[in-house]
Amino acid sequence: MERYSVFGLIKHALSYHENWQKTWRSPTPKKEYDVIIIGGGGHGLATAYYLAKNYGVTNVAVIEKGWLGGGNTARNTTIVRSNYLWDESAALYEHSMKLWEGLSQDLNYNVMFSQRGVLNLGHTLQDMRDIQRRVNANRLNGIDGEVLDARQVAERVPIMDCSRNTRYPVLGASWQPRAGVARHDAVAWGYARSADRLGVDLIQQTEVTGLNIHNGKILGVHTSRGDINARTVGCVVAGNSGVVAGMAGIKLPIESHPLQAFVSEPLKPILDTVVMSNHVHGYISQTDKGDLVVGAGIDGYNGYGQRGSYPTIEHTMQAIIELFPIFSRVRMNRQWGGIVDTTPDACPILSATPVEGLFFNCGWGTGGFKATPGSGDVFAWTLANGRPHALAAPFSIDRFCTGSLIDEHGAAGVAH
Amino acid sequence: MFYIHCPYCAEQRSEEEFHCMGQAHIQRPENPEAASDREWGEYLFFRDNPRGLHQEMWVHAAGCRKFFNVARNTVSYEIFETYRMGEQTSVTAGTTAHGREGQVEQVHKVRRVRA
Amino acid sequence: MSNVAIFEQRAADTIAAESPLHYSLHRHAVSAQGADPKEGSAVAMDERAFLGHLIVRGTAGVLRAAIKQVVGIALPETACGLNVEGGKSIQWLSPDEWLVILPPGEEFATENALRQALGDNAYAVVNVSGGQTVLTLSGPSAHEVLMKSTPCDVHPHAFPVGRGVSTVFAKTTVLLRRPDAKHWELVIRRSFADYLYRWLLDAGEEYGITTKHTENKDNNNE
Amino acid sequence: MNQVNRLAKGGRIDRGRPLTFSFNGQTCHGYTGDTLASALLANGVDIVNRSFKYSRPRGIVAAGAEEPNAIMQLGATEATQVPNVRATQQALFDGLCARSTNPHSGLLSTIGELFSPMIPPGFYYKTFMAPASMWMTYEKLIRKAAGLGRSPREIDPDHYEHSKQHCDVLVIGAGPAGLAAALAAGRSGARVILCDEQEELGGSLLCSREMLDGKQASVWVAAVVAELAGMDNVLLLPRTTANGLHDHQFVTLYERRTEHLGDRAPEVNGQQLARACMYHVRAAQIVLATGAHERPLVYAKNDVPGNLLAGAVSTYIRRYGVVPGKRLVVSTCHDDGYRAALDWAEAGHEVVAIVDARERADGHWIEMARAQGLNIIMGSAVIEAKGKNRVTGARIASIDVARFQTTGPASELSCDTIASSGGFSPVVHLSSHTNSRPVWREDILGFVPAELPGLTPVGGACGVYALGDVLKGGAEAGAEAAIGCGDTSASIDLPDVERLKTGEALGLYQVPHEKPTLRAPKQFVDLQNDVTAAAIELATREGFEAIEHVKRYTALGFGTDQGKLGNINGMAIAARCLNQTIADTGTTIFRPNYTPVGFGAIAGRHRRDLFDPERYTALHEWHRARGAKFEDVGQWKRPWYFPSNNEETMHDAVVRECRAVREKVGMLDASTLGKIDIQGKDVREFLGRIYTNGWEKLAVGKARYGLMCKDDGMVMDDGVTTCLADNHFLMTTTTGGAARVLEWLELWHQTEWPELDVSFTSVTDHWATMVITGPEARRLLAEVTDIDLDRDSFRFMDWRVGMVAGVPARVYRISFTGELSYEVNVQAHYAMHVCKTLFQHGDKYGLTPYGTETMHVLRAEKGFIIVGQETDGSVTPEDLGMQWCVGYNKPFSWIGKRSLTRPDTCREDRKQMVGLKPLDEMVVLQEGAQIVFDPQQPIPMTMVGHVTSSYYSPTLNHGFALALVKGGQKRIGERVYCPMTGGVTHAAEIVSPIFYDPKGERQNV
Secondary structure (H helix, E strand, O other), X not given: OOOOOHHHHHHHHXXXXXXXXXXXXXXXXXXXXXXXXXXXXXXXXXXXXXXXXXXXOOOEEEEOOOOOOOOHHHOOOOEEOOOOOOHHHXXXXXXXXXXXXXXXXXXXXXXXXXXXXXXXXXXXXXXHHHHHHHHHHHHHOOOOOEEEEHHHHHHHOOOOOOOOOOOOOOOEEEEEOOOEEOOHHHHHHHHHHHHHHOOOEEEOOOOEXXXXXXXXXEEEEEEOOEEEXXXXXXXXXXXXXXXXXXXXXXXXXOEEEEEEEEEEOOEOOOOOOEEEEOOOOEEEEEOOOOOEEEEEEEOOOOOOOOOOOHHHHHHHHHHHHHHOHHHHHOEEEEEEEEEEEEOOOOOOEEEEOOOEOEEEEEOOHHHHHHHHHHHHHHHHHHHHHOOOOOOOHHHOOOHHHHOOOOOOOOOOOOOO | OOEXXXXXXXXXXXXXXXXXXXXXXXXXXXXXXXXXXXXXXXXXXXXXXXXXXXXXXXXXXXXXXXXXXXEEEOOOOOEEEEEEOOOOOOOOHHHHOOOOOOOOHHHHOOOOOEO | OOOOOOOOOOOXXXXXXXXXXXXXXXXXXXXXXXXXXXXXXXXXXXXXXXXXXXXEEOOHHHHHHHHXXXXXXXXXXXXXXXXXXXXXXXXXXXXXXXXXXXXXOOHHHHHHHHHHHHOOOOOXXXXXXXXXXXXXXXXXXXXXXXXXXXXXXXXXXXXXXXXXXXXXXXXXXXXEEOOOOOEEEEEEEHHHHHHHHHHHHHHHHHHOOEEEEEOOOOOOOO | OOOOOEOOOOOOOEEEEEEEEEEOOEEEEEEEOOEHHHHHHHOOOOOOEEOOOOXXXXXXXXXXXXXOXXXXXXXXXXXXXXXEEEHHHOEOOOOOEEEEOOOOOOHHHHHHHHHHHHOOOOHHHHOOOOOHHHHHHXXXXXXXXXXXXXXXXXXXXXXXXXXXXEEXXXXXXXXXXXXXHHHHHHHOOEOEEEEOOOOOOOHHHHXXXXXXXXXXXXXXXXXXXXXXXXXXXXXXXXXXXXXXXXXXXXXXXXXXXXXXXXXXXXXXXXXXXXXXXEEEEEEEEEEEOXXXXXXXXXXXXXXXXXXXXXXXXXXXXXXXXXXXXXXXXXEEOOHHHHHHHHHHHHOOOEEEEEEXXXXXXXXXHHHHHHHOXXXXXXXXEEEEEEEOOOEEEEEEEEEEOOOOEEOOOOEEEEOOEEEEEOEXXXXXXXXXXXXXXXXXXXXXXXXXXXXXXXXXXOHHHHOOOOHHHHHHHHHHHHHHHHHHOOOOOOOOOOOOOOOOOOOOOOOOOEOOOOOOOOOOOOEEEEOOOOEEHHHHHHHHHOOOOOHHHHHHHHOOOOOOOOOOOOHHHHHHHHHHHOOOOHHHHOOOOOOOOOOOXXXXXXXXXXXHHHOOOOEOXXXXXXXXXXXXXXXXXXXXXXXXXXXXXXXXXXXXXXXXXXXXXXXXXXXXXXXXXXXXXXXXXXXXXXXXXXXOOOOOOOOOOEEEEEEEEOOOOOEEEEEEEEEEEOOEEEEEEOOOOHXXXXXXXXXXXXXXXXXXXXXXXXXXXXXXEEEEEOOOHHHHHHHHEOOOOOOOOOOOOEEEEEEEOOEEEEEEOOOOOOOOEEEEEEEHHHHHHHHHHXXXXXXXXXXXXXXXXXHHHHHHHOOOOOOOOOOOOOOOOXXXXXXXXXXXXXXXXXXXXXXXXXXXXXXXXXXXXXXXXXXXXXXXXOXXXXXXXXXXXXXXXXXXXXXXEEEEEOOOOEEEEEEEEEXXXXXXXXXXXXXXXXXXXXXXXXXXXXXXXXXXXXXXX
16 A cells, blocks of 8 residues: 655655545455454544554455445534543543544545644533532543633633623633544545555445344355354444344443534634533534534434434524624524434443344444544454453443443533 | 324424434333333333334323324325324325325325415 | 312401512612513513412313312413403313412302312312412513523414413423413512523513513402 | 617616616726616627636626526625625615626636536535645635625625514515505405515516507506505515515514615614514415526537527517617527517517427417517527627537437528527526425426415416416415415406417527537536536436435535526436436425625624624623623623732732632622522422422521432532521522523423422512622621621521611621622612611621622632533532432422432442642632543543633632542542643642531621
8 A cells, every 4th residue: 555645645646646545455355254344434434443453364355335434424623522521431441542542644645633632621519519429430530531620711711701691601621632623534545545554445335234143143144145154243333233233132221312404604714722611511622624513412202314403503693602702793604414323321322232243333322433443443452352352341241230330411512 | 304193182283392212103102011121111201213104102281282183194294084082093105105106195185375 | 179278368458568579679670660661671571460360170070170160261271271350260280280360359269169069079279379479571572581581382383372381491390371462470489580580581582671560459460 | 987888768777867886896887777787788788707617707697596607706895895796686786886796807718618527516526636735726726716796704794674564464575476466455454565576676577569459568567556555555676675575474574774875784874774674474374476588509618608598689679678688590499489579570680590390380479479470480599699708609500309400501690699598487486495395387387386285386386487377376366375274365357468379488598509509509407506418418327316416416406596597407317318207306405595685784783792692781881990800601701800000910910809708898799590489389399309308397597509400310510509487488590500490390380280389489689689798797787777687686698677778678697708798689770778777787707799609709719619610411419419408207208319320320430520729829720620530641641521610719728629539538638630731740639628617607606
């Protein structure tokens, strides 16, 4: 595979860009693989990449019904942070954060991971207690973070209204400096390119229509392009997990909800960090192109329509205006929605199933994008070894029957 | 944004007046003590999550405060029917298998707003 | 169902009472005295304070006769119905819930009489007079103000006289009703009263909204 | 500047009302009726902006919403800045102040040109990776180039309106189809809303060459608009864009109410008008009459100023009286492209040539052009524009469209304007958000809306272009929509239109150049994002084959025009590169907004003090007068503490308030607690199912504390419930939980146990609650009540009815402070009177008002929990050490019971509530501090719990805390540590959570 660099770019420019190679192959599916990964989103591609790179499993297929990275990878607001409350989730997200920090170089693909910091605002006394609790936990888990008071928040984001005049004044915030944003599409493409280079077959426009299960063991998958065999199948299909689980006769504690976002028209840089507020419901950052990206709340009903209800957008907009009254004349360009798989405790499921060889990685709710590298690595280990990685073990599906839930509702970007 | 026929108020109202409460027709085990941990966990947390026809419970929170059931397509978002607590739906997966194409009769009662 | 503990909660007239909008009206008084309609005002807001409010619950079958006998008005049995007569009103709230609004001071006697008439049936009566108040909107632009505030269709044909609904209004919930052709009534909760008052003042500003405060003891539905 | 390009007559501008405006600091002139774009063209402005990526000079291309280049920063003052206004959609007003969003020329443009070969699509992803530490620096430089316009730095002085509308028929677009539809529906009596994004209703008819009933089309428009305006059942909304079509026929309309009048919304009769209004429309039927957008042809250097859409040229001439050049070359592949040449020639300017890619054509307009002697060159196209800051010529060549190549030598025509037209794309945008994908129709060379319930596309929006058919289709759709809503049909007489002869159009998108696409001069597809045909070809070469991949890799359609101009061409080019059809390639999805909408307009009036309701108790004004500081609890404003003067700190105030309660008497406004009146024969049974503890034996006249769980066994709320009579109870809930609990009760009653005779009514607002607490409480209350307060007759957990300060009251003897307490409940109208009376009598007893902070200290000293502070959704009653409040043997398996025996909930080492006493008595642990057993361990440390509540106790004279600690209930006496920031570690001893009066003697006095 050609290495990307400035010099390569100049070389190609001199030959009118006529010699660029395909970023990935379009292979014909083989009859059998060691591992099949259903779902060619960020998590599935990352899983394939780490399987091949870290765990020596290269006879792998990723089967994608549409185009690579076309689900939530393409629709999220790209926030990356690891300041989760509970040890189990903090460990998983921090593992991810460490991988983010060298990802562009590792993949030789600039995923534009920009550690511009994330503020989680507190507007009530209980918000501030929760923030202190979380930051203290983060610190003792080795995760960066500090608690800022209202004055410090105002210094960091001078355009935000941190006065006492607002309905819910900003009392303070948690601040994770290493957090930030990344270029979502590039993450999928970078993983895809590197996985492809290591021999992984990326099979697009191919839908898994059924699972071949015999005597409680997975033998392969039925697809719109024929049967493909594998003794290990990992399912990473955010937004459709319940549908694929249904093919195995498995019910998941997951409901798929619309989650919406919108962008402004491109503006000259004015906001250089990420601001999130659970209390007034909204979060905002500015991309390198200049768009303000705003994330809204989850709609209350199940929906696979990649769109939600208008009042959700309206309420989020009111929150943004409350925090940033100067944006009143800025204009909203476009809105869209993704499908988030929510679990009862706002934590993912990384789990074996009653079917031997069939594993699920799902239920990331609003937090999937930031977990992409960590989720991929941990799930790759799980598939390679046939049992859950230590970081994945607490996220077993069994927890919903034993009661050992890991309630992260407070840490999710939006209240469920 | 949904326009939901409240079976108690007997008219369509805007989605802002309602809350969705998740899957309809969840039965609490008759004798919880006799339920295994798995059965109890399934009652608490495991829900249908179909792509297509879904029966869900809504409450007319800002209106009559009654709970009721909605048969809705989770892809097209079409509402086929709303019906009261204790009633069963007349919509089956077969009638709605093709989403938009497979519309059922109830859907097509055209609203009338007269000047 | 008689086994309840109720008592006359209204104090003597000599005791100072404050309606939910008492301070709002004084703080924002656009025209607190009421008799000073602003030039060009196209909407007027008025509080009808201190009325008796009773929530009555039960099936229509149980309540029908007793209501007619005690209140003197037919129970509106179709959804979203509102019957108004002689300074009293009954509004359908849900298939087993109605709001009865009475002239000030009649609520305790009415509750007692209802309980008497209803005997051993399954029903409930709750005095909520202290928790809510009635705001009226009138004037040619009143429905414009409503359209800024509620997703309900307030076109006169869609919302005829004799209709009442519970609905979203700004960011809270109100009972919205049309007792007669000239007035809209909002039954609002005490704790939200100032918010709604400020909302209406703001929404009505372009129509030169005026306010007044009626504490008279008789109902004046024109 | 002078209006060098303005015709002496013609157009719909008012030459009697001249206007002055400024562009990039230069004073310009125009007329009422102009758009900013038409006025700029009239003033001879060629370059309106520099492009985003390559910094190339750009001019005005279009006359409407599809304009990609003329993106302006508007506003004369800081507070009234508006970024990214499309000049073609901004009405000119006097004093308008516009600037290019990217005005720089010179060095930057040279660099842009020089480096442009080095910045193909995706170049970011391939570079800036070494060294890793430099990325944040590189990114700063990249960000410098970001954005078009800028946000204002000051707060918007204007406000925005919302209006919620309902109608039978919503007609979107007031061109010929929309007007006919609205007229038909309106005459039938239906409630109709007709909106159009332009300043005037009429659409294409305002400047059409075609005649209706033998008269100018605008005459018919005026008559129809006048009739519609006279109908009570019709709402006409010009300047109003339907910006999103959502589920169940919900449409948002954005009305630019005053943006055509000035920077700021004007005042009328002393009232500031709203700058804009969002209509939230619920329509039974929608007629989509949004017309079609013209497609430009993609040829080399098609971005040089002077390259325009043919239709835009006609619009500027006919509607605004502006001819944007002297010598015109038209390049087209269908009949309508000829209109521009005819208009140009009629304006007295030179048409150099009409270049038509078709081999032959004989439609009406072609015959007219021939008749006028215009130079028509068939089988050819403009393959490249010449010039840098303005077109100086056009290179034309014969082409073979099927083979995608030129077939003869190119020749150059001298001209200053090239008008191109590749055909029309129906404006399907609104139809595609709610899950339907537009369908490609080869016969009209465009995507049309897929079938959607309640939506009828008419006219150009569904690919019908012949004016007679458009009018007929519109009228039929309008009438049918009205009938669908139950209205009677009303026929309308359509005007006579001559059916024009038209030739078959040719599907041409990218024009072949002599050189292959990657080597030819840039052929722009999406002008705003500098996406070229070569970029699309390169993307497909690199394996980005799905149209969404092409879009994302090249940024095609990512601009503020959302690809209105370029998307279909881009898809056609991708299809060509991938050797597939356009139908197979498909479209990307158009999402709201159709055109951008201001944040403020979407937010509406819900700003500042109207952002969210502030809920007040009946004593709010009293608290304010006493100087209370307030805390937000849910939507309530609760007094937090009452500083006695400006100097007193919160700490001092709380110490004073605590002492008052422990030593004398205090008053708390507890009116915010949720109160639910419950009546019915089965209340006890119901309560027993909902609460963890038992209610069978609660006697009339007594109150009891209750704990409520969700069925997962986790605590959700608590409060005291009183038995008023056998069939009558009063439940209290937490302040924040009131609405949730009421809905919870209704949920179980309505869905699981409808057979139980219970009903619930919120009386939270009805009762005002004043807590009188402290050793002097009895003596104080005795002064104002007729209730017998004797300790043996009115006992702890009893209630009584009587007069308090002359007001009928229900008094509960319950305590959240551990002191002798009476909770006085009166109808809220009288709260102020009772409160004032109490304080008149209270001075001599030291009566002190206290707030939530003191309440917290006092309850924590007693080990009383606050749901939401000691609990977080993962805490069971047993974790709280409240087994005394759990009815393990109740017959009904109450909500949450079964969950307490799950493997995880019966673990012995769960986090359990305990008290913590810091070893250093003056330390107040931080709420939220994490707890460890071994402070010496390395990071990551094993955390065993956290501090939930922590205060300084003026009574005990030391800091104390409540905490959740692993296995804590068996660790009383052990030591734990809280490692804090800055290396400080606090040690504390695990103690009982009841710090004060453990036997509860003080409340029983």
